[in-house]
Amino acid sequence: MLVRQMEPITQTLAKVLYDMRFYEKSEVEAVKRKGIDMSTFNPFTICRISDVPQQSDGTSCGIMTVKFIEYLGLGIPFNTIDPAKFGYYRLKLAIEALRGEAYV
Template sequence: MDWQNVYKVYTPFMLTKYKHWEVVMIDLVLCEIKVYDSKVSLIPDDIVKEELAPLSITLPNLLNTIDFYEEGVYANNCSRDWWCPWPIERVDVPQQSNEGDCGMFVLKYIELFSAELPLATCTSHNMPFFRLKLAAEITRGDAYFP
């Protein structure tokens, strides 16, 4: 994979203390971190930002160390000011209505982001269908696991 063609990285992130999964999007162009949380009422914003603060500091340092940013490749000034912590922001997304679906929401968010589809179908009402669909894909060997 040519990292110079990668603009966003989506990854699951576990808030261990809360036993809760979220999606973290690392925007390599805008030098920012977005959090997609299916249960925002569970954890206050300041706690989420505190948990992700090490990433917001370490990531620009790491990218600078490996000379990821070359002149003119990315637009944001933060890419050259490697000591600048990247901002962390929560994004409004469909919310789960129970305590146990955060992992499935994370999988679905990432799947929809990857396909550049809206998150509108990602609802608690649709989670039983998505779980069955995933189980069937795994059983048939159709599930995509890179």
């Protein structure tokens, strides 16, 4: 149900990015060669991953997003993110940013 509900967002985002000339010319041409109109092209897929930590407050969305991106890039399972350590994750990211070592 969630994937079905999110579909209009994926189409809208694809259209906005196309209108902003986000895509490389080669990407646009590859899509057009397939006979797909770029204005309706939907390059985004949605999948819902179960068994991952969930935000239980109104302030952890940013650090959770950073950790999910980090873990995704490193191939680490999401279920190893520890919500009890969000304070530590924030402090670590702030220190790394001040030192110029953060990937932000």
